[in-house]
Amino acid sequence: MQQVAHTLNISKILLSELDVCGGTEFVGAIESRLFSELPANRFMSVGKPSYNVEVKVIDENGAVAPVNTQGELCIRGWPLFLEYKDQPELTAKVKDKEGWLHTGDMVSMDECGYIYVYGRMSNAQRWKVASNVIYSISIETVLLKNPYVRSAVVLGTDNGHGHDINYVIEPVPDSGLTVEDVTNYAKENMMSSLEWPVRVFFYTSMQLPMTSGSRPKVI
8 A cells, every 4th residue: 555655646645544434333433544554464454443432353153253363343332323213123133232233244353453344244155164164255355455366266165074265266367376376375464374275276267157247156
């Protein structure tokens, strides 16, 4: 991001802006720090919780997820909506008795409180790796940050006691991307070693059915 700001000659703007992240039900709950204050390895973060806002990441059982582990974003505090008008049942589905809003967003939080958003929980493919749940979308989001990766799908294959993680990647033409390149990139950028690939496959868009959004179609 710093390189982009320098290239576009807008560093003064980027370095002085303070953005907020939120949704209809939780406006401004997450505050993006000044780019000048963000370490280089945290530019993919949307920021930290705003002041006087409680944030937690929970697993599928409702327990607080470990650091750098994907789960559902829950928020409690002043930015939250009160209720959906005349829809008490719908309100009760997303806001529990302790005041926590269950956003349905899949995120992780690092050891310093920076939050990373990967997508919606309802759209996430889940794989079991070493008794942990791994989500395809969190890995795909990181892979697509690689300038030599045009598109990527992460699939699990049964190994008898869980799943092996496989990357299926369409490289940018003439990029020269290799399996070793992808593996090293994963080791440098993934939140956990459980997200590293057991196998890496390359393909072209002509070899697989594609969605209207030009992504590989997973059935």
